[in-house]
Amino acid sequence: MNTQAPATTSVAWPFVPSPRVVDxxxxxxxxxxxxxxxxxxxxxxxxxxxxxGHGRAEVGEAMAAAMTSMSYAVPPFLTPERSRLMERLRRYWLPEKLTRTYLASGGSEAVDAACRLAIQHFRAKGNETRWKIISRDISYHGTTFFTLGVAGHVARKKGFEKLIPHMPQVPTPYALRAPGGRHDPDYDIAAAQALEDTILREGPETVAAFLAEPITGSSGGALMPGARYWPKVREICDRYGVLLISDEVMVGFGRTGKRFACEHFGFTPDIMISGKGFAGGYAPIVGVFATDEVVAPLADTGQSLMFYTYGAHPGACAAAEKVLQILEDExxxxxxxxxxxxxxxxxxxxxxxxxxxxxxxxxxxxxxxxxxxxxxxxxxxxxxxxxxxxxxxxxxxxxxxxxxxxxxxxxxxxxxxxxxxxxxxxxxxxxxxxxxxxxxxxxxxx
Ligand SMILES: Cc1ncc(COP(=O)(O)O)c(C=O)c1O
Missing domain, CATH: 3.90.1150.10 (Aspartate Aminotransferase, domain 1)
Structure with missing residues (x-):
């Protein structure tokens, strides 16, 4: 094993020494x-x-103002930055039905929280049998043990198989390599049908949610589902009382030319996760957005969704609010x-x-x-x-x-x-x- 840091760098970066360090x-x-x-x-x-883009001083200024006013507040407290961000999200960005916002600092922890939320939703309603999260065979949802487990990224799961959860998976619509042949016109319907078949095989009473990226991120290289896929998936989830979780960590906040990728396909998820572009790289912040119906059972039973210490950090909220304003104004x-x-x-x-x-x-x-x-x-x-x-x-x-x-x-x-x-x-x-x-x-x- 090579324990020598490569000669190309004099500092201990990155964590695992690499011969190619971009400084x-x-x-x-x-x-x-x-x-x-x-x-x-x-x-x-x-x-x-x-x-x-880089170098927008007004984002740094907004963060500095937030940070000199207050360095930190526990996530459930309201602060002016959180309040302004919620207002902007509601006024311009979020699909109408996604009224509730939970903030994490990264995609993995946000997906993890979204899956916890789905299971907690059913438990709060007295339903303890719905705990499975169905996901897709080509996907990436993060690198915590849970999100690795639900993701369909074989290379990143390797070596951790004994520790990660094994949840049912269905095929990701992949027109180029459709089982029915290259660009089989029914590949989207077939992929959606596989979801229904899997829910029935597992038992609908055991399934909490279906988790998928509306346009597959880098794991599949921007795989586009056919036009019929998402409406049919929405219909299937509704039929069996399964929550639909849309992972827009990579494709949300304008990346695909609409505010969120779900708008291309005309569906609204029950829970949506979106980050990366939320604060344009100026601060770590990822949102979990949910409907009133998803959150109400937690409120009714006096539960909260456990926060991450640095979730909704005021500096990150200030950055996100300013980045969203720039996206709108320009x-x-x-x-x-x-x-x-x-x-x-x-x-x-x-x-x-x-x-x-x-x-x-x-x-x-x-x-x-x-x-x-x-x-x-x-x-x-x-x-x-x-x-x-x-x-x-x-x-x-x-x-x-x-x-x-x-x-x-x-x-x-x-x-x-x-x-x-x-x-x-x-x-x-x-x-x-x-x-x-x-x-x-x-x-x-x-
Ligand atoms: C769709 C999707 N979900 C989740 C994640 C995990 O996000 P993070 O790397 O911020 O933990 C990623 C990261 O690329 C992603 O593309």
């Missing part, structure tokens, strides 16, 4: 500046987080739709017929590419070739950061998710560099 000193807009004078154009907004959700279409045009023009690109998919400024050895047969590269990692590495060498994805079983995925302020010339550079990085990576793997 970023500051950032502006979509560009990261590195020690020694280098620049990286960020085509991924970090981990699909940055939406208003029309950035519409810009995400427009620049997303412009990005797709460029990707299609340069890579649409590339022999190693099976599909380019997604919505707004969240796009995923699936890289294959053979575009006709869809044969993937062997996992050992690490193609997605090679592409990310080749992109960085050329000064652009892309976000690798896949689950081990699903490979090789590369995602793009730049800030909504991205310019046309930056989009040109992202698409051109991605093509060069794919060619470099495929060439070096031969």
């Amino acid at each position: 970023v000193t500051h950032a502006k807009g979509c560009t990261l500046y590195t020690r020694g004078g280098g620049e990286i154009l960020d085509a991924a907004g970090g981990a699909i987080v940055s939406n208003i 029309g950035l959700v519409a810009r995400a739709a427009a620049q997303g279409a412009a990005l797709m045009e460029r990707l299609e023009a340069l890579l649409g017929q590339h022999p190693n690109v099976a599909e380019i998919r997604g919505e707004g400024l969240f796009r995923g590419l699936e890289i294959v050895k053979d575009r006709e047969t869809l044969e993937p590269f062997p996992e050992s070739a690490g193609i997605a990692n090679r592409i990310v590495g080749a992109g960085l060498k050329r000064g652009v950061f892309f976000y690798g994805g896949g689950t081990g079983a699903v490979r090789d995925i590369v995602c793009l998710g730049p800030a909504f302020i991205v310019s046309d010339s930056e989009l040109d550079r992202m698409a051109e560099t991605l093509k060069a990085a794919i060619d470099d990576a495929v060439g070096s793997a031969k």
